[in-house]
Amino acid sequence: MKVLVIGNIGFDLMAPYLQKEGIETILTITTREPLNAQYADKAYFFTSDTNPWPLVEFALDKKVDAVISISGPDVANLRDGYVKDILEGEFGIPVLANPLEAVQVAADKEKTKNFLREQGFPATEGHVVTSRAEAFEAAKEYGYPLVLKLIDHSGGTGMKIAKNRLELITGFGDAERMLIEKYTAGPEFSVEVLNYGHKTLPLLPVFKGFTNYQCLHPMERVKLAPAPLPETDITRLRSLARDVISTLNVQPTGDVDIVWSEDGPRILEINPRFGGVTALSMAASGIISYHALVDMLLGRWISTDYQFDRHFAADMPVFSDIEFDSVKELLHLDGVFRVKIQKLTKTSGRIALKAKTMRELLSTAYEVARVCDCADCFTQLKSLPEQLKVVAA
Ligand SMILES: Nc1ncnc2c1ncn2[C@@H]1O[C@H](COP(=O)(O)OP(=O)(O)O)[C@@H](O)[C@H]1O
């Protein structure tokens, strides 16, 4: 069997499992460096754009038996939705990716909101405005502060908070359309859900800290999994995420972003792909999502067979520069699960940790903070469960 894998981030986790099954792999590299190319039988550079046809032709030319998409950004997920549509519809080649209808909704914050409302899922309050006058109306309805979002952006890009009329005017600028939401205070959670062929498995919820006026995105916060919540709340978050992902039919994986407001959980958005909580969900649940994708492909994806092997896991953003040498040192530390170098506004990368006990987790976190010279990430992690308790009380 020969499989084309679109997207190379995370392929290192998938490759040994594919190899064990005797599956030949062709990998498309979409990052600047040929990251993980060495794990594939053949690897090719591919500029990531919106046109599905080069990938369709490539798959046909290489005579692959199936395609798996582990693409990152929403535009790539949309493109892969078209790739699926064409290859499955016209050539009978199975493609593990989102159905077009699902990704079209999830990649668009306005469509997501409409979908959630129509299906009766709790969402953050908000709507799209198309003029300054409508923005003022929204301010009257929701009150300040307001959250202003560009509709088709993610990763916190294009998001602003307006605490008063002046900030609303500046924030709206000369935009033609913008999503305006009521500011929802509370702790944030994400639940990753694996879904294929009507079998759905929600992994353990990740606690991502609190919504804040500084617009500090969860990608730049310390995160902890499983979320330190009572079992009943964990079950509630998992079933909400499971229902959302299976109703929209996001495949093969997606996560649901939730803020637990005063009046219960409210959904912020749906990410139809591996994302910011993937490493943490895997570490906490003991289920390697990338292996599950291969099981789906091989027709043996039965969610009830997947047993959780619970661990404590954390994701620490590093606020100082990560030196190349320290990456090696980090990977040798007991309890370091993944290291991701990614330059964002305030951080240079993230390190996912995994341990059997919270005590061991904190001791690894302490070591990581020392190697990275970032005391703050350790202090934040240590205080996270306590912060959540204060809110719950
Ligand atoms: N209505 C809201 N109230 C308070 N904070 C919000 C609201 N919407 C978004 N945020 C904050 O902005 C972050 C990013 O928003 P989100 O809708 O998840 O977009 P993305 O992750 O695609 O940038 C959230 O994780 C949260 O911290």
Ligand SMILES: [Mg+2]
């Ligand atoms: Mg988000």
